[in-house]
Amino acid sequence: MNKKEPIKPKSVKKTKSTEALDKLTNIRELLFGEQVDELKSVIESHNQSLSQRIHELECSVKKSNKQFEKNIQKNFDELKDIIENNRLEHISQESILDETIVSVNKTLQKFQQQTESDIAEVQSDLNDSSKSLYSTLEKEIKILSQKIDQSAQELRENKADRKTLASLLESMAVNLNQN
Numbered sequence: 001m002n003k004k005e006p007i008k009p010k011s012v013k014k015t016k017s018t019e020a021l022d023k024l025t026n027i028r029e030l031l032f033g034e035q036v037d038e039l040k041s042v043i044e045s046h047n048q049s050l051s052q053r054i055h056e057l058e059c060s061v062k063k064s065n066k067q068f069e070k071n072i073q074k075n076f077d078e079l080k081d082i083i084e085n086n087r088l089e090h091i092s093q094e095s096i097l098d099e100t101i102v103s104v105n106k107t108l109q110k111f112q113q114q115t116e117s118d119i120a121e122v123q124s125d126l127n128d129s130s131k132s133l134y135s136t137l138e139k140e141i142k143i144l145s146q147k148i149d150q151s152a153q154e155l156r157e158n159k160a161d162r163k164t165l166a167s168l169l170e171s172m173a174v175n176l177n178q179n
Helices: 010-158 162-178
Strands: none
Touching: 010 162
16 A cells, blocks of 8 residues: 555546445445344334324323313313302392491481480470479478478467477478478
């Protein structure tokens, strides 16, 4: 190889290297061709198996995602219905409470008016009774004063003893207590 070969055009070099490559390929094919074909077949089989498995996994994931989305949507719809039912129930309860408050307020106002009327009536009756009692007591006091004056006059005129006077005053006290 130390010999210098004359420089040939590149096309000639390509031809020789192409021939050498073809020979090398043929030798390789003879020696390893069957094994390479088996390996290619195994690789192709694994590739197809892997592709099929990936496709199955994609389908399974899509199916799982669809089911998951359906479950989420179902749960969301149920939650939405529950919230709406609670909202409607609260609105209903609120209106019932509002009606109850209005009813209680009306009842309270009636009670207040009736109480004020009753208090005014009781005050009027009490005022009338106190005037009547005052008038009656005034008359009784005048009558008793007249009796005392009369008894005092009689005592001055009769000059009775002290025992008679004490018994007279005692009977007057009893009469006052009875009235």
